[in-house]
Amino acid sequence: MNLDLLLAFIQNKLNDELFMLxxxxxxxxxxxxxxVSVVSIPVVIKISELKALMEKPGERRAHKTPTPTFGGIAIFAAVLISYFLWPSIDQTDIYRTNLSIVGMTILFFIGIKDDLVGIDPNKKIFFxxxxxxxxxxxGDLRVDYLYGIMGFNHIxxxxxxxxxxxxxxxxxNAINLIDGIDGLAGGVATLASGTFGAWFLVTNHFAMACLAFTLAGALIGFLRFNFSKTSKIFMGNTGSLIIGFLLAFFAVRFINLNSSYRFDPTSFFDAPIIAIVILIIPIFDTLRVFMVRILAGRSPFSADRNHMHHILLDNGLSHAGATALLCGTSLFNIVLFFLFHRNITNTQSLMILGGLFFLYLLAGFLLKMRALLVATHPRRRRALLRKEFQNALGGRRLVDYL
Structure with a gap:
C-alpha cells in the first residue's frame, strides 16, 4: 500500500461514523x-500485606524483598468492568468474546489457587x-487454514x-514463563494486544478490538506499580494465565479472520507468520529454554535461570533495561516485518524466523558465557565454562565431536 492509498484509506475511515464510534x-x-487497574492495585497490595500473601526472595527470584503477587486480580477486574461497560456495536464476535471471558474466569480461579497453595501441573494443563x-x-474458533506454509492449506x-x-x-505458558522480571510479560502483552487491537479496529471487528484495548489499558495500569520501588506488585500466575489466554484468543481469531476474508485489501495472507512475529519474544524464549534443558538432560519444565531476561540481568542490565531491550526487539521485528512481508512467501518467512531463532540461541549462549567470565572467580571459570559447553552439546564433551 503506497502513501496515497494509505492516506485515502485513513480519510475514508475518519468519515465512517461506525468506525469512529x-x-x-x-x-x-x-x-x-x-x-480501574490503577485504583484497585493499592487495595490488593494492602490486603496482601495484611494477610502476609507475599512472594519471598529466592535463588531464582529477581526481587530482593517480599512482594505481593496478586496483580492479576486487578487486571481481571479491569478487563471485566471496562469491557462490559458499553453496549456492543458489533455482533460478529460478541458471542466469542463473551466465551473468552468465560474461559478467562476459569483460568482466573486456577491462577488464584496456584498463587495461594500451588496446583498439580496436570490439573493446570487440563484447565x-x-x-x-x-x-x-x-465459538467455532479454530485454525483450519495454514496459508500455504510448507505446502499446507486446509487441514x-x-x-x-x-x-x-x-x-x-x-x-x-509462554507468557507465564517470561514473567520473571519487572515489566517484561506486561510490556510484551501490551504491545501484542495493542497491535492485534489496531487490526481488529481497522477491520471493524469492534468487539475484538474493545477487548484487546481493554487488556492493554489494564496492563498499562499494572505496569505503573510493577516498576514501582515503594508499591511494587507482581501479576502472579493469576495474571499470566489470563493474559496468555487472551493473547492466544486474539492470535487465533486474527489467523481465522484473515483466512475467511483473504481477498479483502485489509487482510494478510501471511497471518500466521504475523501472529508469531507479534509474539516473538515469548515464543522464542520458551523454545530456547526448552531446548537448553533437554540438551542438558533435564526436563523441559524444570526450573532454572536460563531465560533470556535472567541472562541479561546476569550481564549487568537492570530490570527496566532488560525489559526495554526485549520489548524493543519485539517492536523492531514487528515494524520490520510489516515493511517487507509482501515480498516473500510464507514458507520463506518461516525459514527467516528459523534463522532468527538460531541467532537468538547464539546470542543467549554468548551472553551466558560473558556473564560467567565477568562474575566468576578465575579459578572456577574453566569448570563452569566446560559445564555450559557440555550442556549446549547435549551433555557430551566437546572432544566427542572432534
Missing part, C-alpha cells in the same frame, strides 16, 4: 481499564485446555482442533 468505544475502554475447547466447540477438523488447543496451551 468503535474507535471512541475502544479508547474509552482503554482509559477505564487503566483507571488450560478446557477454556480452549469452549471456544473451539461453542482436517481433528487436526485443526488439536492445533488450536496447542496454540492456546503454548502461548498461555
Amino acid at each position: 468503535g474507535f471512541y468505544q475502544c479508547m474509552l475502554s482503554f482509559l477505564v481499564a487503566c483507571f 488450560q485446555v478446557l477454556p480452549a475447547l469452549i471456544l473451539v466447540f461453542f 482436517e477438523e481433528v487436526i485443526s482442533v488439536a492445533l488450536t488447543c496447542f496454540i492456546f496451551i503454548a502461548l498461555t
Whole structure:
C-alpha cells in the first residue's frame, strides 16, 4: 500500500461514523481499564500485606524483598468492568468474546489457587485446555487454514482442533514463563494486544478490538506499580494465565479472520507468520529454554535461570533495561516485518524466523558465557565454562565431536 492509498484509506475511515464510534468505544475502554487497574492495585497490595500473601526472595527470584503477587486480580477486574461497560456495536464476535471471558474466569480461579497453595501441573494443563475447547466447540474458533506454509492449506477438523488447543496451551505458558522480571510479560502483552487491537479496529471487528484495548489499558495500569520501588506488585500466575489466554484468543481469531476474508485489501495472507512475529519474544524464549534443558538432560519444565531476561540481568542490565531491550526487539521485528512481508512467501518467512531463532540461541549462549567470565572467580571459570559447553552439546564433551 503506497502513501496515497494509505492516506485515502485513513480519510475514508475518519468519515465512517461506525468506525469512529468503535474507535471512541475502544479508547474509552482503554482509559477505564487503566483507571480501574490503577485504583484497585493499592487495595490488593494492602490486603496482601495484611494477610502476609507475599512472594519471598529466592535463588531464582529477581526481587530482593517480599512482594505481593496478586496483580492479576486487578487486571481481571479491569478487563471485566471496562469491557462490559458499553453496549456492543458489533455482533460478529460478541458471542466469542463473551466465551473468552468465560474461559478467562476459569483460568482466573486456577491462577488464584496456584498463587495461594500451588496446583498439580496436570490439573493446570487440563484447565488450560478446557477454556480452549469452549471456544473451539461453542465459538467455532479454530485454525483450519495454514496459508500455504510448507505446502499446507486446509487441514482436517481433528487436526485443526488439536492445533488450536496447542496454540492456546503454548502461548498461555509462554507468557507465564517470561514473567520473571519487572515489566517484561506486561510490556510484551501490551504491545501484542495493542497491535492485534489496531487490526481488529481497522477491520471493524469492534468487539475484538474493545477487548484487546481493554487488556492493554489494564496492563498499562499494572505496569505503573510493577516498576514501582515503594508499591511494587507482581501479576502472579493469576495474571499470566489470563493474559496468555487472551493473547492466544486474539492470535487465533486474527489467523481465522484473515483466512475467511483473504481477498479483502485489509487482510494478510501471511497471518500466521504475523501472529508469531507479534509474539516473538515469548515464543522464542520458551523454545530456547526448552531446548537448553533437554540438551542438558533435564526436563523441559524444570526450573532454572536460563531465560533470556535472567541472562541479561546476569550481564549487568537492570530490570527496566532488560525489559526495554526485549520489548524493543519485539517492536523492531514487528515494524520490520510489516515493511517487507509482501515480498516473500510464507514458507520463506518461516525459514527467516528459523534463522532468527538460531541467532537468538547464539546470542543467549554468548551472553551466558560473558556473564560467567565477568562474575566468576578465575579459578572456577574453566569448570563452569566446560559445564555450559557440555550442556549446549547435549551433555557430551566437546572432544566427542572432534
